Amino acid sequence: MKVTKRGGALLGPTAGLIAALTVFAGGGAVGEFSAKIPKKAGAWTATGEDRIYDRNTLYDYMDGGAEVYLAFDYREVWSRKYADPGGRELVLDIYDMGSPAEAFGIFSCDREDPAAGIGQESEYGFGLLRFRQGRYFVTVTASSEDEAVGKVILELGRDVVKHLGPPGPGPDMLAFLPAAGVRADRTSYFHSQVNLNNRFFVSSENILQLDRSTDCLFAEVEARSGEAAFLLLTRYPDEAKAGAARRSFLAGYAPEAGADGLARTDNGKWVFASLAGRFLAVVFESPTAEWASDLVSSLPLPKK
């Protein structure tokens, strides 16, 4: 099947060599999927040309959502459509996120459904399969769904994962989470404001000064029986940027907080912003000031 690379010039020899050298050992160029991925899935058959969109052309594929991927180290997406004899459509997208940590990130930002047992982590619900494997993030989508379509989606997912290479490690930031009380399936990793606000709305302005140079972990932590508090742990490029972000956050979100970074919010909960080197830990919805402080103190953060 012909593959169409959308827009942008093809890589020149030098750029191609650099790209080849920087590719994670577990995979290859996404264009190879056209030959590897089965063109039939049950009664569904691949239709049209396979498409590839890189960082410059992703806008051609996404309706205003490309930034969500571009906020990660997204490289390319390989996309194929399947149709059944009745004309219903499935869309398979395989995103090369540049590294397993980034694939974890895009997967982790939007989890709602039960696990599907495909790849390193997965979920399936109502015609949408999402999973990650190595540096790849994969979605299989049907706009209308029934039990039979669901089976085809899961079968296709199991076929695809065979071609994605070995598993890879998640972000190193995961090691800095509290030892207990964290809901792993609600922990998200990202870099930018757009991902934070989709996961947990903080502010309409970028008061935490997030961008692609920042690494963020957002976790739900059990504070009391049946209650969750929220931890946002951000690693900035240096201590000065972390300090500036803390000042900006407190000014925009909790201007009444003192030097300790603590403030009681209108719902009776506490917000706490604390610096540790180039890390900024913010606790939202803490039941008490002490609990927030203890949580941050318990984080196994590196000394530098």
Added chain:
Amino acid sequence: MKHSLTRRDFLKGTTSALLGASLAFGREGPAKKARVVLIRHRDVLDENSKVNADILQGMLDESVARLVDQPDGAKAFQALVKPGETVGIKTNVWSYLPTPPELEAAIKRRLVDAGIAPEKIGLDDHTVRTNPLFVNATSLINVRPCRTHYLAGMSGCIKNYIMFGESQPFYHPDSCADLGALFKLPQVQGKTRLNILCVLTPQFHGRGPHHFSRRFVWNYKGLIVGQDPVAVDTIGLQLIMAKRREVLGKAQELPPVPKHIQLADTRHGIGTSDLNAIEFIKLGWDEDILI
């Protein structure tokens, strides 16, 4: 003064008020309220969500007539456009949830009734910048379905004009904050006669930036019409938030921050996002109306 909407506003229960309220402190209020009409009909969709074109035509006629205080749809469109004009209908072709063709046809029919030659009516989405009928248009009709959007919070009438921009990514930074500027482009400014936010089957939630699922749309069976795109989207956002509150819970009431609606008012001045400055008229079926 730059006002930042935060989670704390949300926790205080003031989010809806803030999102619906103009924050242009010190600005004089509009002399006349922006009228927005919501019309619903129980039978406009059948059990398979197929559109009844006749009922939809009636909904369009009744709502636009009420909007501009005319006795019927034909006269209402005569009040919006003049014979001899070239009119562009800016539609939306997103494959999963496009503007229903029955609605496009209903608009065209009334434009012809108003004296617009069929060959002078453009219907387009992605190529409006170069389509001669839009290049030469003296009036525009803005129509699209209402849905949440991963980046902008909501795709409504304001965002529908992004195809008039030379570069779409140019309008994406900061949660698409400056979409309101599209209405000041030379090809657009002063030409929009009617905004129609189709809420026959709105989408209240999405999973990722590129996803559509039937589980997140519902048969609301309505149209929201107005001459002020900001006021129309402000009402649309109230509907989306109400549905999210009902299905997803209070904690997920707010889609990704739809700040562009408020900023279209306070920064770009193309309409009002102040609920107090909107005359909201509801017609027709009121079961599960939510707003």
